[in-house]
Amino acid sequence: MNPSHMRHFLLCILIFTHALSFAAKVSIDPSEWGDPLGEECVSCHQKSSSGLAQQWQKSAHAEAGVNCLDCHKASVDDVDAITHEGQVIATIVSPLDCSRCHKVEFEQQKGSVHSEAVSLIENRLPALAGHVGGDAIVAAGCDQCHGSKVTVRGDGSLDPRTWPNSGIGRINPDGSKGSCSSCHGKHRFSKAQAREPSACVRCHSGPDSPDKGIYEASKHGMLYLAHRDEMALDSDSWIAGKDYVAAPTCVTCHMGAAGKLKANHDVGMRNAWSLNTPVSTKQYLVVFEDGEKLELPASETPPKRGSELTKADGSLGKVKAVATPKRRRQAMQLVCLECHSKAFTKSFMDQFDAVVNLFNEKFGIPSTQIMQALYSEGLLTPTPFDEPIEFIYWELWHDEGARARHGASMASANHTWWEGMYLVGRNFYSRFLPQVEQIAGKERADELIQKTIGSSEHHQWMKQPQKTNPILGYERGPESTGKTEYE
Amino acid sequence: MNSKDKPHFISRHVIYALVIGGIAGIVFMLFLIEFDHLTSSEEFCTTCHSMEIAAEVYRQSTHYNPVSGVRASCGDCHVSEGVFAATWDHIKGGKDLLAQISGELFGPDYDDPVINALHLPAAAFEARKWFKSTNSATCKRCHVLEAIQGMRANTNSIHREETQGKSCIDCHINLVHRKVPDEKTFKQARWQKMVEEEFGLAPGSARQLLSQ
Numbered sequence: 001m002n003p004s005h006m007r008h009f010l011l012c013i014l015i016f017t018h019a020l021s022f023a024a025k026v027s028i029d030p031s032e033w034g035d036p037l038g039e040e041c042v043s044c045h046q047k048s049s050s051g052l053a054q055q056w057q058k059s060a061h062a063e064a065g066v067n068c069l070d071c072h073k074a075s076v077d078d079v080d081a082i083t084h085e086g087q088v089i090a091t092i093v094s095p096l097d098c099s100r101c102h103k104v105e106f107e108q109q110k111g112s113v114h115s116e117a118v119s120l121i122e123n124r125l126p127a128l129a130g131h132v133g134g135d136a137i138v139a140a141g142c143d144q145c146h147g148s149k150v151t152v153r154g155d156g157s158l159d160p161r162t163w164p165n166s167g168i169g170r171i172n173p174d175g176s177k178g179s180c181s182s183c184h185g186k187h188r189f190s191k192a193q194a195r196e197p198s199a200c201v202r203c204h205s206g207p208d209s210p211d212k213g214i215y216e217a218s219k220h221g222m223l224y225l226a227h228r229d230e231m232a233l234d235s236d237s238w239i240a241g242k243d244y245v246a247a248p249t250c251v252t253c254h255m256g257a258a259g260k261l262k263a264n265h266d267v268g269m270r271n272a273w274s275l276n277t278p279v280s281t282k283q284y285l286v287v288f289e290d291g292e293k294l295e296l297p298a299s300e301t302p303p304k305r306g307s308e309l310t311k312a313d314g315s316l317g318k319v320k321a322v323a324t325p326k327r328r329r330q331a332m333q334l335v336c337l338e339c340h341s342k343a344f345t346k347s348f349m350d351q352f353d354a355v356v357n358l359f360n361e362k363f364g365i366p367s368t369q370i371m372q373a374l375y376s377e378g379l380l381t382p383t384p385f386d387e388p389i390e391f392i393y394w395e396l397w398h399d400e401g402a403r404a405r406h407g408a409s410m411a412s413a414n415h416t417w418w419e420g421m422y423l424v425g426r427n428f429y430s431r432f433l434p435q436v437e438q439i440a441g442k443e444r445a446d447e448l449i450q451k452t453i454g455s456s457e458h459h460q461w462m463k464q465p466q467k468t469n470p471i472l473g474y475e476r477g478p479e480s481t482g483k484t485e486y487e
Numbered sequence: 488m489n490s491k492d493k494p495h496f497i498s499r500h501v502i503y504a505l506v507i508g509g510i511a512g513i514v515f516m517l518f519l520i521e522f523d524h525l526t527s528s529e530e531f532c533t534t535c536h537s538m539e540i541a542a543e544v545y546r547q548s549t550h551y552n553p554v555s556g557v558r559a560s561c562g563d564c565h566v567s568e569g570v571f572a573a574t575w576d577h578i579k580g581g582k583d584l585l586a587q588i589s590g591e592l593f594g595p596d597y598d599d600p601v602i603n604a605l606h607l608p609a610a611a612f613e614a615r616k617w618f619k620s621t622n623s624a625t626c627k628r629c630h631v632l633e634a635i636q637g638m639r640a641n642t643n644s645i646h647r648e649e650t651q652g653k654s655c656i657d658c659h660i661n662l663v664h665r666k667v668p669d670e671k672t673f674k675q676a677r678w679q680k681m682v683e684e685e686f687g688l689a690p691g692s693a694r695q696l697l698s699q
Contacts, residue, residue, distance in 0.1 A: 047644055047649075048642075074672075
């Protein structure tokens with residue numbers, strides 16, 4: 001197979017080999033569920049915790065005859081098995097449990113950025129949550145979105161430091177990763193609910209991922225709010241451009257079916273960029289033989305099919321396929337094309353890419369280089385967050401920088417500029433650089449700054465202190481009357 | 488009735504024997520009642536240190552500090568009602584006393600909190616079997632099914648409608664003493680690890696201690 005055929009083949013893998021309808025039809029025989037012993041649970045739970053029983057009664061599960069025990073049953077050897085009114089059950093229904101029926105979705109989410117959400121922040125946690133926050137924050141904050149490593153205590157109970165938790169990358173007692181109920185609210189499991197933006201914004205609303213505000217401030221969000229009744233959220237088939245055209249939700253672009261593009265429960269698959277790093281990189285998506293996945297910077301040589309590679313969790317995996325950033329972008333664009341022209345789509349992506357490149361070149365790379373120099377010269381202690389500049393740098397890329405980049409990716413002008421890049425710039429010029437001078441001394445700071453941004457065209461304006469502006473600053477140019485605007 | 492009609496074998500000695508025997512019987516029964524009463528008390532049970540370990544957790548429980556003010560003592564739950572059944576339970580319980588004494592001499596020493604914790608699950612499983620075998624009779628001394636109201640709205644109907652073929656112990660375990668999983672799902676290795684962590688012991692040492 002020559003390279004172009006290969007690429008085409010991989011794009012096909014990315015787009016066409018997944019489930020044919022939005023939620024894959026359950027293919028196992030109905031005799032596999034409807035455990036008669038499970039009927040007994042309902043009678044009591046209508047009286048005790050009746051809210052959850054009633055939610056279940058309204059669900060498609062109840063309609064199909066899937067009862068409590070079908071999901072909650074456990075074998076006595078299971079790590080988290082308990083006996084409950086005579087039945088051996090587990091409180092936690094893991095993705096592996098769901099996969100008894102929903103195999104396709106399980107395989108898709110396996111190894112996705114969502115299911116790997118714990119390992120993604122594992123190295124940050126000790127400094128951030130440990131130093132700045134505390135254990136209580138890990139349990140009630142970080143882990144609630146990223147997921148906890150659920151542990152079972154000697155007495156069989158779930159450790160309250162790790163549960164309740166429905167974080168999307170939760171590491172379950174059975175070893176599986178993820179939590180379907182992170183997006184699919186139990187015990188109703190309504191598909192309409194999971195298609196709503198609210199399913200995502202429980203987590204995607206903080207400074208590092210301010211997607212709630214961005215979506216709401218975008219044209220997409222505007223249309224969704226106005227035409228929500230035309231969204232066919234309850235429809236079995238939910239293909240953008242066919243079953244609904246009013247507006248896209250988060251699901252539509254990041255995992256939904258659109259035209260020929262099939263739905264996929266790997267929600268990060270269509271993302272070409274990493275937008276939550278100090279410097280954004282375009283990324284390969286490596287798919288391993290066992291279904292796990294890994295993202296690699298596009299600057300690295302793509303791994304060959306069949307070669308061995310270290311996975312996110314440290315184990316070795318055999319590479320099955322590699323999707324280039326370009327292919328990932330193409331998948332995303334297939335959604336756009338259901339409503340937009342090719343030229344519109346391409347130009348929008350160009351605007352987005354330009355913002356990311358601007359952030360990288362103007363602020364991300366220089367600030368990262370300066371920080372590395374301060375560390376290597378011993379001007380900063382290796383411990384994160386014990387010096388003010390470490391907060392300044394962190395907020396520059398993690399909060400403000402992420403907001404600018406996400407804002408551009410989903411077309412919120414306000415987040416791209418005022419809530420994003422403006423704050424990055426203000427931070428860089430008025431806090432970060434002065435701090436560098438304070439830490440390194442004027443001479444060394446000037447050297448460092450000169451070395452990192454001295455030749456960059458983005459920062460040349462700093463060398464022209466006499467350059468005037470008709471509104472801002474003080475007018476002292478040749479045309480100046482010597483007065484400010486408000487005089 | 489005159490003495491001539493008396494059967495010839497009822498001599499004066501026999502009458503003495505009957506009277507003395509009768510009194511002795513009554514005294515013995517009174518003794519048993521008192522014995523059962525005394526040996527059912529918390530004070531008596533906790534004269535063994537190993538039982539004091541069990542009692543520490545009990546004193547935090549609602550059975551020790553109930554809103555109603557009706558305190559259930561050791562024997563109220565663990566000793567059957569009726570003098571014969573109670574005595575029999577105490578005779579059976581004597582094996583624990585033997586184990587306690589022989590343990591103090593030759594080991595395992597149940598007064599040692601580590602040993603105690605390691606053996607607790609086995610003791611809990613035995614106790615639950617006993618409750619099951621008596622149909623939770625001692626619970627029902629105080630808890631009358633028809634009178635169970637509970638805090639939640641439907642506690643009463645749950646107990647009326649969902650309890651066929653079950654007795655209290657089938658659903659209610661871990662109310663009073665240290666929590667031990669049901670025997671079916673109990674994981675020995677995990678329990679031992681928990682004890683090791685709790686007492687700062689080297690990994691694997693619990694297993695060694697248990698095999699002693």
